[in-house]
Amino acid sequence: MAANDLEATARALVAPGTGILAADESTSTIQKRFDKIGVESTEETRRAYRELLFTTEGAEEAISGVILYDETIRQSSADGTAFPKLLESKGIVPGIKVDIGAKPLANAEGETITEGLDGLRERLDEYRGLGARFTKWRAVITIGADIPSDYCIWANAHALARFAGLSQEAGLVPIVEPEVLMDGDHSIERSFHFTARTQHAVFTELHDQRVALEGMLLKPNMVLSGYEAPKRAGVQEVAETTLRCLKHTVPAAVPGIVFLSGGQTDEDATAHLNAMNAMGPHPWELSFSYGRALQAPALAAWGGEEANVAAAQEAYLHRARMNGLARSGTWSPEREQVTAR
Ligand code: 13P
Numbered sequence: 001m002a003a004n005d006l007e008a009t010a011r012a013l014v015a016p017g018t019g020i021l022a023a024d025e026s027t028s029t030i031q032k033r034f035d036k037i038g039v040e041s042t043e044e045t046r047r048a049y050r051e052l053l054f055t056t057e058g059a060e061e062a063i064s065g066v067i068l069y070d071e072t073i074r075q076s077s078a079d080g081t082a083f084p085k086l087l088e089s090k091g092i093v094p095g096i097k098v099d100i101g102a103k104p105l106a107n108a109e110g111e112t113i114t115e116g117l118d119g120l121r122e123r124l125d126e127y128r129g130l131g132a133r134f135t136k137w138r139a140v141i142t143i144g145a146d147i148p149s150d151y152c153i154w155a156n157a158h159a160l161a162r163f164a165g166l167s168q169e170a171g172l173v174p175i176v177e178p179e180v181l182m183d184g185d186h187s188i189e190r191s192f193h194f195t196a197r198t199q200h201a202v203f204t205e206l207h208d209q210r211v212a213l214e215g216m217l218l219k220p221n222m223v224l225s226g227y228e229a230p231k232r233a234g235v236q237e238v239a240e241t242t243l244r245c246l247k248h249t250v251p252a253a254v255p256g257i258v259f260l261s262g263g264q265t266d267e268d269a270t271a272h273l274n275a276m277n278a279m280g281p282h283p284w285e286l287s288f289s290y291g292r293a294l295q296a297p298a299l300a301a302w303g304g305e306e307a308n309v310a311a312a313q314e315a316y317l318h319r320a321r322m323n324g325l326a327r328s329g330t331w332s333p334e335r336e337q338v339t340a341r
Pocket of ligand 1: 022140177260261262263288289291292293
């Protein structure tokens with residue numbers, strides 16, 4: 001695929017007013033989500049839940065793309081339409097998570113390295129045949145007393161760039177996700193320090209490995225105080241600190257930055273994105289690629305019951321629309337009230 005096709009796909013994924021739904025939970029992660037609502041996780045319940053999300057009418061107004069999991073990209077809606085085809089028919093771009101998870105990093109207690117490079121070239125070809133047009137790889141960096149180490153940061157940055165280069169070779173837009181976790185009691189300054197350090201390493205590796213910045217998206221954490229920090233920064237400080245970090249590290253050639261939600265409340269994830277966009281314009285589109293912050297109310301409303309599908313779809317559509325407003329800085333807490341059920 002030509003470089004300008006990659007760029008066109010990357011730009012479509014960050015089209016104004018829209019963002020990405022991350023529905024690529026691995027089988028063990030979705031099990032945890034289902035456990036919370038008392039639903040057994042089987043291939044069929046996972047399929048039914050994803051169908052509920054993907055068939056939500058009107059979601060395409062605020063959702064540009066959906067990240068699928070290996071099992072999901074091979075599944076179909078009840079009428080037999082393959083999920084990637086169903087999404088394409090609504091103008092939503094299908095994508096796929098291609099890493100196989102974060103595993104303990106040798107000689108680095110408490111730190112992980114994301115695996116999945118072996119055989120990746122062949123898997124990418126298969127995913128492309130199944131309809132994927134973009135990919136995602138998540139690296140995990142933990143802040144603790146003596147971590148993260150530079151060793152962990154650079155090992156993960158190297159793997160992210162390997163993944164990104166192979167994706168572009170296969171004609172797929174890579175979403176490069178270095179997630180510095182928000183768990184812990186660290187200050188917002190400490191999060192800034194390690195997020196900036198991680199992103200510097202990632203862009204150095206991307207450059208050295210000849211990845212076309214125009215044909216990729218960055219999926220970072222926002223810069224927050226740790227969830228257990230004694231004093232937590234408010235919305236404006238989070239927005240300012242996150243922007244300061246991104247301006248230091250992300251070249252303007254990158255078309256878009258699509259944040260993960262990382263365990264923030266739904267409304268915090270929306271408020272932070274909104275505050276950053278209200279401070280624009282910026283060199284890149286600032287958008288979302290949320291998992292939990294788009295799905296939590298829908299999961300709770302569904303509870304595994306067919307009778308609740310419409311209510312769950314309404315809850316999902318509401319969050320999609322609220323984040324769509326945050327793309328232009330036009331969301332406000334009042335908008336939650338007006339459109340809430
Ligand atoms: P959260 O928004 O729930 O953090 O998930 C996004 C994601 O895709 C993590 O890899």
